[in-house]
Amino acid sequence: MISLISKLRKRIKKIMLRQNQQTIGYNAEKYENLEGKSLVESYNALRHEAHRIEKAVYNDLLISKKPSFDNKVLKVKNIQKIIRRKDYNASTNPVYIWSEKIINAYPNLQQNFIDVNKGCPPQVNLKKGQQFVTDLENRRSCRILKGPLSNSLIEEIINLSYEALKWAPNSGNRQAVRMKPIIEEKEKRLLIGIKEKHCYTAPLLFFVGVDSRLYGALSDFEECMYLDASAAITQIILYLNSVGLGSSWNHFGLDLIKTRNENIKIYKKFQNKLDIPDYIIPIAIIAIGMPEYIPPKPARMPNEYFSI
Numbered sequence: 001m002i003s004l005i006s007k008l009r010k011r012i013k014k015i016m017l018r019q020n021q022q023t024i025g026y027n028a029e030k031y032e033n034l035e036g037k038s039l040v041e042s043y044n045a046l047r048h049e050a051h052r053i054e055k056a057v058y059n060d061l062l063i064s065k066k067p068s069f070d071n072k073v074l075k076v077k078n079i080q081k082i083i084r085r086k087d088y089n090a091s092t093n094p095v096y097i098w099s100e101k102i103i104n105a106y107p108n109l110q111q112n113f114i115d116v117n118k119g120c121p122p123q124v125n126l127k128k129g130q131q132f133v134t135d136l137e138n139r140r141s142c143r144i145l146k147g148p149l150s151n152s153l154i155e156e157i158i159n160l161s162y163e164a165l166k167w168a169p170n171s172g173n174r175q176a177v178r179m180k181p182i183i184e185e186k187e188k189r190l191l192i193g194i195k196e197k198h199c200y201t202a203p204l205l206f207f208v209g210v211d212s213r214l215y216g217a218l219s220d221f222e223e224c225m226y227l228d229a230s231a232a233i234t235q236i237i238l239y240l241n242s243v244g245l246g247s248s249w250n251h252f253g254l255d256l257i258k259t260r261n262e263n264i265k266i267y268k269k270f271q272n273k274l275d276i277p278d279y280i281i282p283i284a285i286i287a288i289g290m291p292e293y294i295p296p297k298p299a300r301m302p303n304e305y306f307s308i
């Protein structure tokens with residue numbers, strides 16, 4: 001009897017261990033063996049490893065775990081070598097230059113990298129913060145959007161939206177969120193039947209997705225994929241609001257797409273026509289235009305309601 005219980009215990013332990021490995025196991029290989037990987041994945045590994053070396057200064061780990069960071073430096077140098085082979089413009093790429101600065105400054109990162117590149121903290125300015133929060137309160141999801149938007153305006157909006165997207169906080173400096181502007185009527189119409197009217201009639205649409213190839217070191221299903229996209233989309237709609245344009249964030253995730261066979265067909269066609277690779281996980285459609293009017297504020301609950 002005792003041996004049976006002990007066997008059972010061992011079995012349960014084994015199953016739990018396997019489950020843990022599946023859910024929280026760290027897939028170190030994600031950042032190894034880059035030879036066969038794409039340039040996008042190689043740059044991701046470069047950002048990830050260089051970012052960890054820099055972060056070690058802030059976390060006081062550089063001295064206590066020096067041998068491990070010495071190894072990381074070698075790894076970064078190797079990734080740089082692979083990138084130089086794949087990308088002839090590597091030496092002018094901002095991420096490559098940033099990684100070089102970190103490696104050249106190592107191990108005296110505080111002195112040679114942080115102190116020479118750091119900025120001065122600003123004065124606390126509560127008035128500015130009050131204005132910022134008022135702007136947040138006054139932003140609305142606008143669904144009655146009109147044009148025309150001039151070509152130069154569209155160009156500026158697209159460029160600045162890429163800036164808003166890329167400067168969003170993102171997990172491990174992955175920079176995995178991707179955006180595709182949609183201007184052509186025939187491309188917008190591909191969304192008929194899957195999304196609401198404003199998602200195919202607005203003067204300008206942004207399809208937002210995430211490059212799933214850059215995730216998977218923690219588990220096969222990394223929540224940060226969705227969090228990174230949300231942070232980027234939030235910054236885009238705040239930018240659009242700041243210039244007086246109307247926009248609305250519209251869900252366009254796999255859960256919605258997979259609810260009906262018809263949706264799957266529509267998405268496949270959209271994907272084909274717009275050249276969206278399978279590794280891009282769809283997240284949202286942002287509808288953009290001049291707001292016909294600002295809709296009434298959807299009331300929010302009192303602050304106590306949001307407190308845990």
Ligand SMILES: Cc1cc2nc3c(=O)[nH]c(=O)nc-3n(C[C@H](O)[C@H](O)[C@H](O)COP(=O)(O)O)c2cc1C
Binds near residue numbers: 251298
């Ligand atoms: C993740 C997410 C998905 C959304 N999806 C849609 C959508 O599919 N269609 C839509 O009309 N609005 C969508 N919205 C907008 C919300 O309905 C809107 O933000 C909410 O009602 C609050 O209104 P406000 O943005 O004007 O404050 C979405 C917002 C978020 C954050």
